[in-house]
Amino acid sequence: MSAQVRRAPSRILVMRLVDWNGEDAAAFEPVLEALDLLTPYVEVLEPGCAAVPLRAGAGDEAAFCERLIDTVAALVDQDCLTGVADGLFAAVLAAREGRIVPAGRDAAFLAGRDIGDLLATGLVEAETCETLRHLGIETLGAFRALPGQAVAERFGAPVRRAQLLAAGRLARPLAPRPVAPELAVTEVPETPYATVEQAVLAARPLAERLLATLDGRNLACTRVTVTARTGSGLERRRTWQIDPAITAAELSRRVRWQFEGWLTAAAASGGTEDEAANAVTMLELAPGGLIGLVAAGRGLWGAKGAALVRAEAALRHAQSLFGPDAVRVPAVTDGRGLEERSGSAAWEVEPAPPPPSGPWPGRMPDPLPALIGTGEALAVLDAAGSPVVALARGDLSAAPALVALGGKRIRITAWAGPWPVSERWWSEEARRYARLQVELADGSAALLACEGGRWRAVGWYD
Incomplete structure (x- = not known):
């Protein structure tokens, strides 16, 4: 009998620069190049903050964190903090304090955090946090104990997803996935791009092509890999974390940040002497972390795509005009007869679970007629x-x-x-x-x- 080998679950390390002001996104590129020396995969969450995947049990996590901090300090003279946890949300918060959350302890770590830490999800407004404080909800543990349906009805679906994050759920691993070649979009200019402005002008229509390609397949992505090849044959590649509902303008802004960083690194190494060698001859955007356009629990924090967000907004508008019971969806109800068991319910962002089956002698068994x-x-x-x-x-x-x-x-x-x-x-x-x-x-x-x-x-x- 062969024993089944179980792979250890992934862990996530988040690195955050201590003195990062966020004004010069290009200045983050040397930090990322320093991280490339330690790990084959780096995912940019935002300028000044990046994440790398770890394999639980593969080594001393504390020793790796110290090595990362020393490497960044030695190569780019920047101080950083690291945090390690099972999920990305917990790792982001742990990085603020330089903590390593033990495996399987994300929920316990999050429980005592201040309710204001929900702002780190990007799903909750500061006003919502203050409302929760007025209601006596001071910690993430108290927030996650609230009935999920009540949270969705009072604050909406994004805050409900933030509640799941506070419970240590909706975690996604940081791991590159193979992408179908036809989903990547590429631009090979007749005249190589010698400046950032030229490359960004090309990136905008390229971003529009990428999003249109994904939309045509009912897909969205949670990360985009930017690849550029220069006249000298040098190829640079960087993966950025993005929101599934990102616009072409926002995506092209990420490309601009990346190109500014690459050119800054080239200038620092004295590579600007030959402009033709440094000019960009190929630009590619490749999607990663593909998800269904209307699937639940997507993106960095389980955010919904643009199409579903617009649809929910339209339904809420209809409810505001005609009342909450005006928008109805099919629902299974309880009863004995077929007509009693097929009913409808008012539309909600997160539908309530079906009612428990009552004591109905002679009740129609499942499956019911279609x-x-x-x-x-x-x-x-x-x-x-x-x-x-x-x-x-x-x-x-x-x-x-x-x-x-x-x-x-x-x-x-x-x-x-x-x-x-x-x-x-x-x-x-x-x-x-x-x-x-x-x-x-x-x-x-x-x-x-x-x-x-x-x-x-x-x-x-x-």
């Missing part, structure tokens, strides 16, 4: 063509053989039932009927009901 409430009048016949009716004692007057529907007679190939139902016998709303499942020769299957001697189709199965 098409419900059709109500076509029909006749059930025996082999001789005589009508079949449901008797009071709960059986049929004869074995069903045919269904007369729409002027045609269709042979019954299989049937089950009948199941008699007696409801509210004590009231004026008393009902007695019987249900019958039939499979027909044309490949269809139906749920029939006989009430008052008349048959009708109450649902059709796939």
Whole structure:
């Protein structure tokens, strides 16, 4: 018997510069090049902050953090703090204090954090944090203990996703994934780009092409790799963390930051003497971390894509005009009959879970018919063509053989039932009927009901 080998879960290290003012994004490139000496994959969260994946159990995490800090200080004379955790949100907060969160302890680490740390998710406004404080919610632990449905109704879906982050959920690993070549967009200019401005002018339509390509496939991405090749054959590549709903203008801004950083590094190394050798001959944007456009729990913090955000905004606007019950969606309800179990509910960002099944003797079992409430009048016949009716004692007057529907007679190939139902016998709303499942020769299957001697189709199965 061969033993199953389980891979250790990924850990995430976040590095943040201590004295970073955020004004000169190009100045962050030398720091990233220093990190390249220590790890094959660096993901830029924002200028001044980057993340690298770690493999749990692969080595001393504290020793690696010290080595990273020393390397950055020695090569670029910058002080930095590091944080390590299972999830990205916890690692970002841990990096503020230079902490290593033990494996499996993200939730405990986050529980005692101040409610204001929700701002680090980018999903919560400062006003929302103050509202939570007024409600007595001072820590992330108290916030995550709130009912999720109530948070979604009061503050909206982004704050609900922030609540899941506060609980140590919605974590995503930092790991490069292979991308289909046709999704990457490339520009090879006739005249190489010798300045940042020329490259950025080309990056804007290239970003638009990339986003249009992904949108055409109902995809979004959470990271973009910028690749540039120079006349000397040197190829530079850097991966940036992005929001799934990023615009072409914002994406081209990332490219500008990257090119400024590369040119700054080239100037520092004395590489500006030959402009032709440093000119960009190829520019490529490749998406990474691909996700479905309308999938839940996406992006850096599980953010939704632009299409879904716009759709939810339109539905909320309709609710504000006509009331919360005006926008409704299909929902499974509880009850005995088919009509009772198929209902609707007011639309919510995060729908409530279906109600628990009550004690309903004679309740229709799952799966329910796919098409419900059709109500076509029909006749059930025996082999001789005589009508079949449901008797009071709960059986049929004869074995069903045919269904007369729409002027045609269709042979019954299989049937089950009948199941008699007696409801509210004590009231004026008393009902007695019987249900019958039939499979027909044309490949269809139906749920029939006989009430008052008349048959009708109450649902059709796939």
